[in-house]
Each structure stands twice: as C-alpha cells, then as structure tokens.
Amino acid sequence: MASTTTMQRVMITIPPSLLQQIETMMTKTNSSRSQLIREALEQYLENQRRQELRELLKEGYLYRAEESQRLAQEFFIAEQEAWDQNAPWEE
Secondary structure, three states: OOOOOOOOOOOOOOOHHHHHHHHHHHHHHOOOHHHHHHHHHHHHHHHHHHHHHHHHHHHHHHHHHHHHHHHHHHHHHHHHHHHHHHOOOOO
C-alpha cells in the first residue's frame, strides 16, 4: 500500500545570493527548488537532533565520570587498608 504525503505551501524570504545558489544547485542536481529546500531543512533538523543527543551523552558521561571519581576517592582508604593487611610481602 502506497502512502501519500500531503504537502503544505509556505512562503519564505531569502536573500538574492542564497536564491542564486539554490538555482545553481537545481541545475547541477536536476532537482526542484522545493525539493532542494526540503532536503536542506531535513538535513539541518537531523544535524540539530544529533547535536542535542551529543550534548545529552556528554552530560551523562561527565556525570558518570564525576560519580566514578567520587566513589574511587571514597573507597581509596578501604582499598589501601585491605592491601596493607593482605600484601604478599608482609608476614
């Protein structure tokens, strides 16, 4: 079953230099103006979503790193005591 997509018409205002670049790309890619602008917007939105995900991952990694460092500091003394008590060279 084929799905149909309903398109909506929108009006945008762009500088002449950008319009010229779009016209040039239309010729190179044999695409319509609407298709080029749609693809550019889709790519932009995907890049924004990826950037947001990268930021969330970065925040998570930094949180985990801080948490891991805190835990390591908390257990350092206990690990040191266990090592001192069970070191193979001590009798």
